[in-house]
Amino acid sequence: MDDFTYALENKNSIDTIYFDLAKAFDTVPHSLLVSKLYKVGIQGNILSWINDYLSNRTFTVRVSNHYSEEKHCTSGVPQGSILGPLLFITFISDLPTYCATPGITLKLFADDLKAYNVFKNRVNQSPLQIFVNKFSEYCHLNGLKIAIEKCSVLYLGNSNPSTKYFINDIVIPHISSEDSVRDLGIHFSHDLKWDKHINIITRKAIRCSYSIFKSIKSRNPKILTNLFNIYVRPILEFSSSVFNPHLDKDIKSIEKVQKDFLRWVFRRINPKTELPEYHDLLYYFKQESLFHRRIKADLNLFHQHVCGTITIKNNNSYFISKANTRGFQNIISISCNTKARFHSFFVRTARLYKFIPQHMRNSTPEHFSRLLVNFDISQFIDSLPNHLKRHFYNF
Template identity: 30%
Template sequence: MSRGRLVTSGVPQESILGPVQFNTFISDIDSGIECTLSKFADNTKLSGMDDTPGGQDTIQRDLDKLKKWPHMTVMQFNKAKFKTLHQGWGNPQYQYRLEDEGINSNPVENNLGILVDEKLDISLQYALTAQKANRILDCIKRSVTSRSREMILLLCSALVRPHLKYCIQFWSPQYIKDMDMLEGLQRTATRMIRRMEHLSCKVRLREFWFFSLEKRRLQEDLIAAFQCLEGTYKKDGERLFSRACSDRTRGDGFELKEGRFRLDRRKIFFMMRVVKHWNMLPREVADAPCLETLKVRLDGALSNLS
């Protein structure tokens, strides 16, 4: 172990060891916290049930504990970023405090690039995603003279598609108007290719072996489900999904159990909407021995869908 040294400045951004060092330094921030404290780099969120006085008191006690942490670590919270997001119908909108100052409430918050509002309506996220992708497509159209297939597909895959795929397990659209808005982005991109302007969108997608964005979202959902059931996140998957065991089911002897919920909003959650599609997968796809095999077999299965 090296000797101690006074650090008078922050950890350099975008460094290899920076996030590890920072996470190590703040690892004890959730010590004694009763509610859920989510940490991602320097983004920290405290969440709990505040529909009862007891729940509100628990959250406030945790905030009081967090107030003491900067004094012990010689760090400071960024008070300008303190925000409260009250979710749910009939929420009492309790006024929380940190360091003797009230925390302002917002109807919508940006959570690691995803807009979340008080009613879990993600329409704002669709509009934001479409806006970003449209700006990039417009920039490509104005700054790139080549209209070759290779150039346009390369630029769209590298610059546009990441925005359309980012965290779609959370914000995947369910309404036709939102799906059409996003599908229009892919139509615009393929129309930029030379000698493809006058073909229909279906013909262009078939020509380039492209899936519609709806199929791509389904593909990403099923890949994430496989990771939770059989892959990297299997430990977390045991909490997210319930298996319906039966000798009459396919291959490995299980299907996913469809959950029961009171609110329609729950049916659009990833853990709910992916169950039906997973149970409908062909046996050879669901029984894939590894992720790479699953991707290959899944491509074939989705290609046969209308």
């Protein structure tokens, strides 16, 4: 995501192809897998054990009480096992080297694969098409099949020429302006706005919260709020540091899910009492606004990055001054021309992090996380300079 906003800030275009492998875990040839395991150093008794684990496996299909004949399984890694994903990752570990193409960035997570190219002016053949050709060849050699109809191209940038890409002379479908593409649970659109993603997760969260309220007849508020926190809140907060919205309409849309649920619960246990305001409901049920929770999640992740606990490419989105007086670190946030860059994770969080109390910033990531639990975000926002405060929604 940071690569995308950085490219747009520099008036570049980005073409991203999302690939889909048809039944990836089921089509891995056993003989080729064993050969690759040997090449990466898994040999001797361990390799023999894995070979035996994969060999002579059979399966049947059950329909009601009827079973099909047993069939031998000559390919694929056992799904639902711990070893299965590890074997698949090892099997495709040579993919980045085989498909390496200048100008192409490859992101791989299990069988989820995307490749993108950042460019200013394109004259010759796109390096992304060269990568596609290599990837297609790799899949052919390794017994994998690309589900072309499930692949997609995402075009970013105002001057993007929307180049067509082909797999076996078939055009890869592109993401229209009305659609989005799912990337590890986050829905990306051509303008890098988050309204489509937020619409999807709020609808799902509303269905889940409604099911909880209708299915669980308890009048115990702790039980009901705990169920909301366990099953609904993760839907709304998964990878929130990527999409944390800044528009009031999006913030309110997410917050409304919790607001409505707390109202339902309050009505159930206090049917004749007037509904309190949302901030009073939060206090009554000992809940925290989702907006404040997202800010804390941003700060927590940013602190881990500053401390070096996690490594994330940030494209010089912020700087730490060399001046160091009694452990003081001065965080310098950059200026931006595009909204996408201005509201991206590193840029927006750097603006906040430098106002966090110094004793918190000097703490370990584990201690920082504990301190954040009782940190008053409302008071923190009130203490910000006016030019930053106006970017926050107050409850």
